Amino acid sequence: MGLYETWKSLKDKYTDASVGRAKIERFRVEDKFKSFMSGVAEGEYVRLFINGQLAMSNTDMELRTNRDFIWDAHGDVLIGGLGIGGIVFCIQDKPEVNSITVIEKHQDVIDLILSQQKFNAKVRIICADVFEWKPMPDYRYDCIYMDIWNTISRDEYKQMKKLKRRYGHWLKSKEESPNRFNKCWAEWYAKTEHRLY
Numbered sequence: 681m682g683l684y685e686t687w688k689s690l691k692d693k694y695t696d697a698s699v700g701r702a703k704i705e706r707f708r709v710e711d712k713f714k715s716f717m718s719g720v721a722e723g724e725y726v727r728l729f730i731n732g733q734l735a736m737s738n739t740d741m742e743l744r745t746n747r748d749f750i751w752d753a754h755g756d757v758l759i760g761g762l763g764i765g766g767i768v769f770c771i772q773d774k775p776e777v778n779s780i781t782v783i784e785k786h787q788d789v790i791d792l793i794l795s796q797q798k799f800n801a802k803v804r805i806i807c808a809d810v811f812e813w814k815p816m817p818d819y820r821y822d823c824i825y826m827d828i829w830n831t832i833s834r835d836e837y838k839q840m841k842k843l844k845r846r847y848g849h850w851l852k853s854k855e856e857s858p859n860r861f862n863k864c865w866a867e868w869y870a871k872t873e874h875r876l877y
Contacts (some may be wrong), residue, residue, distance in 0.1 A: 755822025
């Protein structure tokens with residue numbers, strides 16, 4: 681299954697459910713005007729709410745803004761934020777990905793997602809806050825990707841810079857991993873204050 685098909689199939693992986701502060705909801709966009717105004721194509725989708733706020737969905741915008749990471753992910757991967765697991769589903773079967781460590785702040789999100797899905801043996805999910813959690817001192821990653829925001833502005837860009845500095849210490853050396861990277865979701869949009877679409 682290709683990337684687009686995997687992303688779109690997320691709507692079929694979940695049923696409406698909630699655990700504590702986390703809620704999964706399938707939804708349809710049918711109105712052409714609302715579709716045009718929101719930038720979300722007509723169709724069926726799934727979304728995650730945390731404390732009543734939209735945290736993630738499988739809309740085209742989400743795929744577009746995560747696509748480069750999905751394409752480039754390799755080696756040992758660290759991800760901040762589980763969401764509906766879309767990124768994990770898209771990279772867990774890539775042969776060039778060895779391991780995936782996901783740091784998710786909300787145990788309710790973990791419980792909700794794992795009540796409906798199983799990830800492969802490469803995936804390890806840890807309940808922790810990315811601003812506080814530290815990897816093992818001698819462990820290093822090829823790819824680090826923070827995806828914890830549901831809005832994008834200069835304030836989030838400041839957080840992104842802080843997290844990139846913090847986790848840069850756990851990147852493998854350039855000699856060991858020439859294509860290593862440390863990125864955040866929608867970083868350019870936050871830095872330039874462009875609207876996500």
